[in-house]
Amino acid sequence: MPRPGATQNASSGDDPSPGIPRHVGIIMDGNGRWATARGLPRMEGHRRGMDAVRGVIRAASDFGVSHLTLYSFSSENWSRPTEEVEFLFGLLRIFIQSELADLHANRVRIRVIGSEQGVPEDILETLAEAEKLTAANSGLGLQVAFNYGGRDEIARAVRRLAADVAEGTMSAETIGAEAIAARLDTAGIPDPDLIIRTGGEVRLSNFLLWQAAYAELLFVPTYWPEFDKEALAAAIDEFARRTRRYGGLATARA
Ligand code: FPP
Numbered sequence: 001m002p003r004p005g006a007t008q009n010a011s012s013g014d015d016p017s018p019g020i021p022r023h024v025g026i027i028m029d030g031n032g033r034w035a036t037a038r039g040l041p042r043m044e045g046h047r048r049g050m051d052a053v054r055g056v057i058r059a060a061s062d063f064g065v066s067h068l069t070l071y072s073f074s075s076e077n078w079s080r081p082t083e084e085v086e087f088l089f090g091l092l093r094i095f096i097q098s099e100l101a102d103l104h105a106n107r108v109r110i111r112v113i114g115s116e117q118g119v120p121e122d123i124l125e126t127l128a129e130a131e132k133l134t135a136a137n138s139g140l141g142l143q144v145a146f147n148y149g150g151r152d153e154i155a156r157a158v159r160r161l162a163a164d165v166a167e168g169t170m171s172a173e174t175i176g177a178e179a180i181a182a183r184l185d186t187a188g189i190p191d192p193d194l195i196i197r198t199g200g201e202v203r204l205s206n207f208l209l210w211q212a213a214y215a216e217l218l219f220v221p222t223y224w225p226e227f228d229k230e231a232l233a234a235a236i237d238e239f240a241r242r243t244r245r246y247g248g249l250a251t252a253r254a
Contacts, residue, residue, distance in 0.1 A: 019240035021193035023067035024060060024232075025215070027207050028053070030199025030223030037223075043087050048225035050091050054099065059229035060140060061106065063236060067141040067189055071207050075115065075149030089123060092146065096126050100133065107139030113185035114148030115156065141189065148185075150209030157183035186211055194239045198224045216242045 028049060035045030053070060060068045073088055103110065110130045127146065160183045164170035170179065181187065192208055192215045200221040204212060218235055220227075243250050 017064050020064050020236060021216075021239050022065070023069070023190050023192045023194075024065050024235075025069040025071070025192040025195040025208050025212070026056070026227075027071045027195070027197040027199075027205060028224040028227070029197055029201060031225060033199065034223035034225045042084065045223075045225060046084075046088060046091055050095055052225050052227050053095065055228055056232055057103070057108065057140070057142060058106075059232045061108070062229075063232065065140065065236075067143065067192075069113070069143035069145055069186075069192065069208065071145045071148065071205075073114075073146045073148070074206060075147055075152050076206065078118070089120060092123060092144075093126060096130050100130055103130075103142070104134050104137065107137040108134060109137040109139065109141050110134045110144065111141065111189070112144050112146055113153070114146045115152055117147070119147050143186065143189065145207070149206045150204075151206060153185050154180070154210055156185075181210070184210060191215065193244075194218060194235065196220065196235050198222050198227050214244065214246050216244065 031045035031049040032042040033045070034048065035042050053072075056070075057068065072092065077088070078085060110127075110133075112127045112131060116124055123146075127144070157180055161170065161175060161179060165172050165175075186208070191211045191213065195204070195208065195212055195215045196218045197203075197205075198220055200219070202219045204217075208215075216239055218238055220231070220235070222231055
C-alpha cells in the first residue's frame with residue numbers, strides 16, 4: 001500500500017534534493033501588526049508584504065523548492081473593511097503587472113487556486129492570462145491561493161464528484177481519497193511538505209485543509225513583511241531536522 005500522498009507526489013515527477021521540502025505553503029500573516037507597531041497604516045504593511053512575496057518566490061526557487069503556495073486572500077478576508085479588500089485586490093493587480101514578465105523569464109509556472117465567485121472580472125482575466133503565459137514553464141510552481149478556503153475547495157470537489165456520479169461517469173462505491181484529491185484545485189500538485197505561518201498565530205485558518213494531512217507545520221513569530229530569504233532558509237533547516245512517519249514507524253536515517 002502506498003504511503004498517504006504517494007500517488008499525488010509520484011505524479012509530479014520532480015524529486016526534491018534531500019532535506020528540501022518539495023512543496024512549501026505559506027500563511028503570510030502579520031502585515032497589519034507589522035505596520036501598527038511602526039505607527040504606519042495597515043495598508044503599508046500589505047505593501048511591504050508584497051515586497052516580501054517577491055523575495056520569497058526568488059528564494060524558494062534558489063533553494064530548489066518545486067512548489068510554493070501563498071495564501072494571498074482567504075474566502076474569509078471578505079469580512080475586512082471594503083477599502084482594505086480593494087487595496088489587497090489592487091496589490092495583486094500591481095504584483096502581476098510588475099512581476100509577470102520576470103516570473104516568466106525565470107520559468108515560474110503560475111496556478112491560481114480558490115473560488116472565482118465574487119472576484120472582479122479584470123482580476124480573473126489577469127490571473128487567467130498569467131496562468132496561460134506560464135503554463136509550459138518548468139521552474140517553480142507558484143500557486144496563488146486567492147479567494148481560497150479549504151472547506152470551500154473540498155465542497156466544490158464534492159459537488160463535482162456528485163455530478164460525475166449523477167452522470168454515471170463515476171460510481172459512488174469507488175469514491176476514495178484519490179477521487180476527491182483529483183477534483184481539488186490542487187489536483188496534480190504534490191501535497192505540501194512544509195506549511196509555514198508567520199505572525200505568531202498557531203492555526204491553519206482554512207489553508208490547504210485536505211492537503212495538509214501529513215505536512216510539517218512551522219509557526220514563526222516573524223511578521224510577514226520581515227520574512228526573507230534567511231527566514232526561509234531557517235524554516236527549511238527546521239524541516240530537515242523533522243522525522244516524518246506518515247502514521248508509520250520512524251526509519252533509521254542514512
Ligand atoms: C495577513 O496579514 C495577510 C493578508 C490578509 C494578505 C496577504 C497579502 C500580502 C502578503 C500582500 C500582497 C500579496 C500578493 C500575492 C500580491 P494581516 O492583515 O492579517 O495582518 P495582521 O494579522 O497583523 O492584522
